[in-house]
Amino acid sequence: MKCILAIEAATEACSVALWRDPDIQQRHELTPRQHSQRLFGMLRELLSDGQLRAQGIEAVAYGSGPGSFTGLRIAASAVQGLTFATGLPAIPVSTLACQVQTALREGLVGEGDLVLSTLDARINEIYAQCYRIEQGLPEAIAAPRAVAPGQLSLPGEESNVFGLGSGLQFVDQFPxxxxxxxGGIDATLLPQAQDLIPLAIATASRGGLQEPQQVQPIYVREEISWKKLSEQGKRK
Structure with missing residues (x-):
């Protein structure tokens, strides 16, 4: 692939990126509770005519979660609308992995590092997942989970793990x-849409494309559900 539109809205930040190999444009803002207003404004700024196929876009990547329920719903609805309208495939990317990719691009972590990626999950829990940086990409070495800070565990006994994300505000409660x-932490880092691109390319190469009806957020918590566009507005 040579051209991908990417959307990330799972945290307090909202961002949209347009990659045309080798160039990338991005709009990224810290917009708590304003994602629905800014997301579509950002799309208009990058795609003034709204014609995705005419601009060579081949797929729409999105941060699939875990993260803010509202932000994930907004992003998933936008991606479903765009892919239904254009017939383009969608590419889901873990928000926790995207956050690690952002840290890698910014030089906070490097090849071979073990990274703990976290997000504040509210209601006294955090989302957490461990990754190893391999060949310039975060590779998951454990499944994502929602866990109380005091019950967090890390795989193995390796030291010098780098911690990322808003879940680190509870580091004093970790075992x-x-x-x-x-070995180090950054509790302020937020994932950016441009960092979905390398992960989306890797996912697409493995055949991980989605049809519009398959687009959905990953909440980790099993009791959370989301109605797709085809299901919204229907009563049971």
């Missing part, structure tokens, strides 16, 4: 062995 494994 002592986990705190001892953390």
């Amino acid at each position: 002592r062995p986990v705190q001892a494994q953390l």
